[in-house]
Amino acid sequence: MHGIFYDDIHDEIVVPVALAGAVLTLPGDAAGDAPPKRILQGPKTGIVQPDTIYVDLKNDELIVESGDNAVLVFPRTAEGDVAPSRRIGGPNSGIDNIYGLAADSKRDCIIVANRVESGGRASDDAILVFNRTDTGDPKPRTKIAGPHTGIIKIRQVFVDEERGLIFATIKNNFEAYNYADPRPSPWDPDKTGFIGVWGIDDNGDVPPRGVIKGPATGLVWPAGVAINAKHHEIYAIDSVSNALFTFKMPEFFVKAPGSPPPGR
């Protein structure tokens, strides 16, 4: 499983199961061999091999990566073999391999961590932002991508709605799909990953407003990120060093009323 969401209103844990084409909802206190409360699975769902999910609690919707180059939106409590309410995908959308999903109910948008694999380390990865109610093959309303962003092999994204920030995990290296390729991280210190922070309204080839990056961070291939705004903590999970890091970055949690996000 490469995705997870904790729903603090309904005290539920939601996970995608890529190998079984399913989304499971479990009780918040689940442990051991606990059965799920709901299973979303079947041909009508369009769910093929989901790697990531998000729950929009304000709009009571479940957002699922199809494993088929599309974003699927269901009622939050959907279960069984039901069709999605909306689907975003196609050449205009630019959606390819989705590695992270989030939503901002204040700004009424869905955020997609999108990868376009082009072999080796090169890529056209991006943070794509769509209107929440988009369906079909729309163009994203904003796209953060390009060499100045440093986005190479993006993974999970997390949105801080209060401060209008997108936290993104960037692996900054490829995953060696060819036997003859040089081996990537953790053995290449010049290409270790990072956490990048952008404003939710940022657009184009813009540097991040904040980063956690460098040898002292311990990050090699950060693959997941979440924040605990109450304690001003950022959690990052690393898929190569097999480690969970907690960072204290109080400046990421400070915002005067009406001011732009920190860092600019």
Add this chain to the structure above:
Amino acid sequence: MRRVSLAIVGLLMLVNSSRTPDADGALCPLPDRKASITSPINEATLLALERENGCLEDDADTPPESWPPGWKTANISGGDVPPVRVVSDPYPTLHSVVVDSERDKVFFSDPNRHALWSYDRRAASRDRREVEPLTGIRGPSTGMMFIAAVTLDRDKQEIYTVDNDIGDRLMVFPYDADGNVKPKRVLDVPHQAWGISISDERNEFAVTVEAPREIVIYRKGAEGHDAPLRTIRGPKTQLGDPHGVFLDGQSNELIVANHGNHGGRAPAPGDAPARQRGARVAENQPIAGGQFDEPSITVYPAAATGDVAPIRQIQGDKTGLNWPMALDVDRTRNEIAVANDGDSSIRLFRRTDTGNVAPVRVIKGPRTLINGPMGVAYDLKNSEIWVANYGDHTALVFPITGTGNIAPKRILRNAPAGSPTVGFGNPGAVAYDSKRDEILVPN
């Protein structure tokens, strides 16, 4: 999914000292970083392990890392900031196990630290102490990423291991390899390979692949881009998220442990080429809908190819199968041993069993110390069964006829007793449970 609680973790507590990039945008190692440790392991050992693992970067020769264009003139918060807490297991995990009883060696794969370890077969931990390995293959030259199974070509004295969800290579090392060494051979294998089994009689080896639900069979000695000799795949095969495998050249059968998961697309045709990462198998297959089927052991003719039905299938509630991982076959007793991760047991079936049958023996219970087993291997010469616990830092040895809630004959620890096992394996996401003040990490 494994829950991770902040209350019970925190093997390393690093002091916070915020740091921003220097004037030219380069990031340099912190000169005065100190670590304070809360761990059952002494500080010097822990730091030495972490440094060796590449988790601490204190090498003064490391070239400074350059930032992307435009960053040095941008107003960017943060920088090279040490974490205030790190949850990490500095010790190897024990994933898969294989024994060479002629040379009295036992080998383990270690996806936590991307390594292969060998021990003296007769070694046993005294008291709470760990056993020193004979060899450890690890480091940048090895190229090992998130490895899964390990097996041996005993005639050629070669060790095989395979990348699972990162890397997509099979690597072969000589028995005596030790340290940061290049593999003797590497082979492109499909993404999400897991199990390996070699048949000397057939001069072949088989590899299981999870998501596409396929078995790929190669000639021994295959390397580079060599294509498999044949592939077993398709709806008739009943393959569902295959893991452990045994290619039996004596009975001419191929035995596979299946978790039972079926992805949302119909499997590709049996005669389509095995898919490499980033490539497609012909056209996308129709969406059939995902499925959680019951775990199973399926058996095929060793020469099977394409979309073939199993000749036998062990499946159903009587089997007790639950996340069956590795399996091994005792051809003298005609038994199959299965590492049953879901209920921390070893389940033994007759080799010729089929249908919804109970195992002939089960090794399970608190006295056994079996804890989340990934690996199981017979040592026929010494009449023993080896079990690799992924749930803690131990490997266990039982009599080959052992049954029930029995204590192991020997325990091999690779960490001091009581060292926690975090259990991370290629984790890809994280969430915060604000009600319980817990961090959730799916594997």
